[in-house]
Amino acid sequence: MLDFLFYCFLGILFTYIILLVLILMGDCDLYLQFASKFGKKPSALKGKVVWITGASSGIGECLAYELAKAGCKLCLSARREQELNRVKKQCLLHGNIKEEDILVLPLDALKFETHSSATQDVLKYFSKIDILVNNAGRSQRALFEETSLDIDREVIELNVLGVLSLTKQVLPHMLERKEGHIAVMSSIAGKLSAPSSASYTGSKHAIQGWFSTLGVEMSDRNIKVTLLCPGPVFSNLLETAFTGKAGEVWNKYNSIKSLIVPLLHMYLVLWNLRVIQ
Numbered sequence: 022m023l024d025f026l027f028y029c030f031l032g033i034l035f036t037y038i039i040l041l042v043l044i045l046m047g048d049c050d051l052y053l054q055f056a057s058k059f060g061k062k063p064s065a066l067k068g069k070v071v072w073i074t075g076a077s078s079g080i081g082e083c084l085a086y087e088l089a090k091a092g093c094k095l096c097l098s099a100r101r102e103q104e105l106n107r108v109k110k111q112c113l114l115h116g117n118i119k120e121e122d123i124l125v126l127p128l129d130a131l132k133f134e135t136h137s138s139a140t141q142d143v144l145k146y147f148s149k150i151d152i153l154v155n156n157a158g159r160s161q162r163a164l165f166e167e168t169s170l171d172i173d174r175e176v177i178e179l180n181v182l183g184v185l186s187l188t189k190q191v192l193p194h195m196l197e198r199k200e201g202h203i204a205v206m207s208s209i210a211g212k213l214s215a216p217s218s219a220s221y222t223g224s225k226h227a228i229q230g231w232f233s234t235l236g237v238e239m240s241d242r243n244i245k246v247t248l249l250c251p252g253p254v255f256s257n258l259l260e261t262a263f264t265g266k267a268g269e270v271w272n273k274y275n276s277i278k279s280l281i282v283p284l285l286h287m288y289l290v291l292w293n294l295r296v297i298q
């Protein structure tokens with residue numbers, strides 16, 4: 022009996038060590054690690070119409086380049102039109118698409134009342150939307166006790182309600198066509214507790230709940246829903262992050278302490294392995 026328990030313990034320990042190594046070596050959750058190794062190649066999306074929000078920098082910008090190389094037709098959205106035009110230029114330079122395959126559509130995710138007409142603009146231009154990538158978002162850096170309710174509200178409005186609002190405009194079109202794909206940029210913070218970032222973490226957990234439910238509801242209707250959970254990625258995310266106070270922007274270079282403490286916390290949190298699902 023003792024031998025049996027000992028081997029069970031060894032088995033569990035071994036499994037945890039393997040998962041821990043995969044997590045520590047990876048830069049995303051296990052689903053994304055698996056999909057990037059064994060999933061379809063971007064070239065499988067050639068000719069698809071993809072609407073990317075938050076395409077003016079960071080992950081959305083890089084995604085635009087990859088999809089342009091794959092020959093997708095792109096609608097690029099964010100608030101900064103000049104940056105979107107810069108991204109468009111790069112897509113045309115290095116991609117596999119023509120000028121008319123890219124629509125630059127400035128959009129403020131917080132102006133919910135514009136989401137319907139923006140969706141109509143995309144449909145008028147391309148006649149369809151195959152994939153919506155809800156990527157626009159902002160982070161937040163401050164302890165829970167230092168974060169005002171106004172910040173919680175702002176983060177939720179952008180990272181959750183903005184995403185829901187746009188999705189609710191695009192989904193009827195996909196349901197009518199009986200096909201489509203909604204992708205949402207969540208985060209590893211949507212699966213674990215990221216200290217000094219409660220509002221952001223809360224918003225990404227909310228996204229997980231809303232869209233995993235949508236995924237189940239759409240499972241027999243040929244609409245795919247994908248939640249993407251990258252780990253830390255170098256981008257403008259920290260420079261533009263909310264702090265605990267309204268109107269303030271967190272600048273990672275302002276305080277070494279405010280950079281190191283969350284990283285240390287994050288490292289410790291990884292050990293609780295709640296990221297594994």
Ligand SMILES: NC(=O)c1ccc[n+]([C@@H]2O[C@H](COP(=O)([O-])OP(=O)(O)OC[C@H]3O[C@@H](n4cnc5c(N)ncnc54)[C@H](OP(=O)(O)O)[C@@H]3O)[C@@H](O)[C@H]2O)c1
Nearest residue numbers: 075077079080099100101130157158208253254256257258
């Ligand atoms: N970087 C990371 O470590 C990391 C990790 C996991 C998940 N993510 C997620 O990845 C997504 C992209 O972040 P990123 O790292 O690429 O950061 P980023 O470079 O700061 O990109 C954020 C994008 O969101 C857009 N945006 C911000 N507020 C907006 C608004 N009100 N309306 C429309 N667009 C808005 C920005 O464009 P404009 O300023 O031009 O509007 C920008 O294009 C976010 O959802 C983030 O939570 C990031």
